[in-house]
Amino acid sequence: MGRLVSLRTLGVLLAVLAMAFGAACGREGSPGGQPVAGSPVAQNVQVPGSPTFAAIQQRGGRLVLGVKNDQPGLGIQDPTTGQYTGFDIEIGRMVAAGLGVPPEQIEYRVIPSAAREDAISRGDVDLYVGTYTINNSRKQRVGFAGPYFVAGQDLLVRADDQSITGPQTLQGKRVCSATGSTPIQRVREQNLTQNVVEFQNYSQCVDALRGGQVDAVTTDNAILAGYAAQTPDQLRVVGQTFSQEPYGIGMNRDDAAMRAKVNDLLQAAENDGTWTRLYNETLGRSGTPAPQPPPIERY
Numbered sequence: 001m002g003r004l005v006s007l008r009t010l011g012v013l014l015a016v017l018a019m020a021f022g023a024a025c026g027r028e029g030s031p032g033g034q035p036v037a038g039s040p041v042a043q044n045v046q047v048p049g050s051p052t053f054a055a056i057q058q059r060g061g062r063l064v065l066g067v068k069n070d071q072p073g074l075g076i077q078d079p080t081t082g083q084y085t086g087f088d089i090e091i092g093r094m095v096a097a098g099l100g101v102p103p104e105q106i107e108y109r110v111i112p113s114a115a116r117e118d119a120i121s122r123g124d125v126d127l128y129v130g131t132y133t134i135n136n137s138r139k140q141r142v143g144f145a146g147p148y149f150v151a152g153q154d155l156l157v158r159a160d161d162q163s164i165t166g167p168q169t170l171q172g173k174r175v176c177s178a179t180g181s182t183p184i185q186r187v188r189e190q191n192l193t194q195n196v197v198e199f200q201n202y203s204q205c206v207d208a209l210r211g212g213q214v215d216a217v218t219t220d221n222a223i224l225a226g227y228a229a230q231t232p233d234q235l236r237v238v239g240q241t242f243s244q245e246p247y248g249i250g251m252n253r254d255d256a257a258m259r260a261k262v263n264d265l266l267q268a269a270e271n272d273g274t275w276t277r278l279y280n281e282t283l284g285r286s287g288t289p290a291p292q293p294p295p296i297e298r299y
């Protein structure tokens with residue numbers, strides 16, 4: 001009898017361990033995504049005339065990649081394993097591989113929206129991949145390859161809130177977004193509400209939304225979809241986009257050679273199906289089917 005009980009206890013213990021292991025590997029309930037098969041690492045790559053590439057080589061082939069770490073589906077770091085997953089991360093790894101840099105030679109540096117232009121122009125990162133909208137004012141300070149994705153500004157609200165149905169319903173509402181982002185700028189320019197709350201990161205806005213300190217979070221739909229998917233019974237995306245946010249890979253403004261090389265790599269990934277595979281294994285898991293990849297705009 002005693003032996004039977006201990007066997008049963010052992011069984012329960014094993015089940016609990018298996019669940020914990022599953023969570024640690026980024027399955028159900030974990031903010032991390034599943035591992036994605038890497039792209040083949042190119043050999044003997046040269047990018048003549050690229051100061052960024054020269055810096056990577058001088059560092060012994062280590063590439064410093066600027067990312068976000070709190071945007072599920074796009075760029076998120078699993079607190080348990082330290083692993084980064086998401087579409088932005090996979091695009092970054094694909095580009096690194098095309099530059100001859102294997103994934104273990106990537107050093108991730110977390111940079112919030114407001115610090116991107118400074119970090120890139122100072123050379124703190126070689127490349128930046130993190131929901132970074134290409135626009136003319138940013139082009140004064142940084143270079144962009146891409147776009148590799150087009151999002152649109154949307155709203156995240158508490159699931160039981162029926163009063164917010166689009167940007168024109170925000171008057172008198174407390175709306176949260178990230179410092180230095182295009183969505184917060186648009187809320188102010190279009191005077192959508194007087195009551196703007198700002199944080200460094202969208203996850204802080206989402207906490208404030210859950211806690212009732214704000215009524216809506218506004219940023220790109222792709223980012224908001226990732227937060228809504230974590231607790232669909234509590235949060236929902238309104239689903240009326242009111243901008244176009246073409247995502248680019250940020251880099252040194254004057255490094256035209258690197259810009260052309262990264263555009264070539266994005267184009268190849270879009271042509272050979274890699275882009276769609278990376279989308280399906282990250283953002284696509286929340287249910288939105290893969291769109292057509294956007295045309296690369298060279299300038």
Ligand code: GLU
Nearest residue numbers: 113131132133181182245
């Ligand atoms: N795509 C927008 C931007 O670049 C919002 C997302 C973000 O802040 O990263 O500002």
